[in-house]
Amino acid sequence: MKDISSAIQLIPLENYVFLSVALFSIGMMGVLFRRNTIAILMCLELMFNSVNLLLTAFSAYHSDPAGQVFVFFIMIVAAAEVAVGLSIIVMMKRNVDSVDINLLNRLKW
Amino acid sequence: MVFLFYLLSAIMIICALLVVFSKSPINNVIYLIVCFLAMAGHYILLNAQFLAVVHVIVYTGAIMVLFLFVIMLLNLNKAIILRKSTVTRVSAVITGGIFFLVLLAATRQTFEIHAKYPFASDFGLVSGIGKVLFNEFLLPFEMSSILFISAMVGALMFGKKDV
Numbered sequence: 001m002k003d004i005s006s007a008i009q010l011i012p013l014e015n016y017v018f019l020s021v022a023l024f025s026i027g028m029m030g031v032l033f034r035r036n037t038i039a040i041l042m043c044l045e046l047m048f049n050s051v052n053l054l055l056t057a058f059s060a061y062h063s064d065p066a067g068q069v070f071v072f073f074i075m076i077v078a079a080a081e082v083a084v085g086l087s088i089i090v091m092m093k094r095n096v097d098s099v100d101i102n103l104l105n106r107l108k109w
Numbered sequence: 110m111v112f113l114f115y116l117l118s119a120i121m122i123i124c125a126l127l128v129v130f131s132k133s134p135i136n137n138v139i140y141l142i143v144c145f146l147a148m149a150g151h152y153i154l155l156n157a158q159f160l161a162v163v164h165v166i167v168y169t170g171a172i173m174v175l176f177l178f179v180i181m182l183l184n185l186n187k188a189i190i191l192r193k194s195t196v197t198r199v200s201a202v203i204t205g206g207i208f209f210l211v212l213l214a215a216t217r218q219t220f221e222i223h224a225k226y227p228f229a230s231d232f233g234l235v236s237g238i239g240k241v242l243f244n245e246f247l248l249p250f251e252m253s254s255i256l257f258i259s260a261m262v263g264a265l266m267f268g269k270k271d272v
Contacts, residue, residue, distance in 0.1 A: 011114050019118050021212040022153035029205025031142045031199040035191040065232040065241045075167050080260035082172050086179045087267035093183050
């Protein structure tokens with residue numbers, strides 16, 4: 001407990017910022033890269049979690065618990081979003097018999 | 110401890126890249142679970158034990174199992190070859206890389222290396238978070254139940270065969 005809390009002071013805050021930036025970029029790349037809708041939803045979760053990690057890091061370094069409460073609320077919203085998104089995917093599979101995002105390309109324009 | 114940070118970060122980055130680049134949806138889910146477990150380790154390293162436990166329960170316990178159930182129900186476990194064209198994939202990688210570089214260059218300039226803040230070690234525990242959650246954020250906490258029930262009704266309506 002004591003050495004865990006002293007570990008924060010050894011790691012500069014910049015490292016967490018860089019890690020979150022890397023994760024967010026990987027998630028964005030995945031959204032552009034994949035055609036499978038479920039994989040796109042997973043990459044979306046990756047982006048959500050990079051922001052969560054950044055909020056938690058800032059909250060821990062500033063000693064402000066409000067940031068961690070925000071992360072808790074983001075998790076609540078993410079759970080609701082995943083339930084609705086997966087049911088949309090199930091409906092898409094039922095209607096067009098595929099999870100290919102390119103079949104829905106009329107949503108672009 | 111610093112070594113632990115770099116180890117968890119390496120696991121997270123590698124698993125995130127594997128989520129993007131591996132083909133089978135089941136493998137994607139497994140790599141995402143490993144990535145989320147490493148993130149729970151990061152939360153413990155940041156002394157946010159409550160968030161670590163909630164993250165393991167909600168993300169790896171509920172959301173990822175939901176993904177697995179949908180993949181099982183839709184029978185997607187065989188690796189379907191769904192690929193964008195080579196131009197689109199290469200440009201996606203370039204866009205992600207440029208986005209990463211721009212954000213990195215923008216955030217490099219904005220911080221001192223060692224930010225000196227007054228440090229308290231006990232607010233990330235359940236009691237500290239609970240005091241804030243039920244004093245200052247009680248109304249949003251109750252409102253989230255409305256969000257949940259509307260999401261549940263919406264998911265059920267989407268899932269029905271003939272409305």
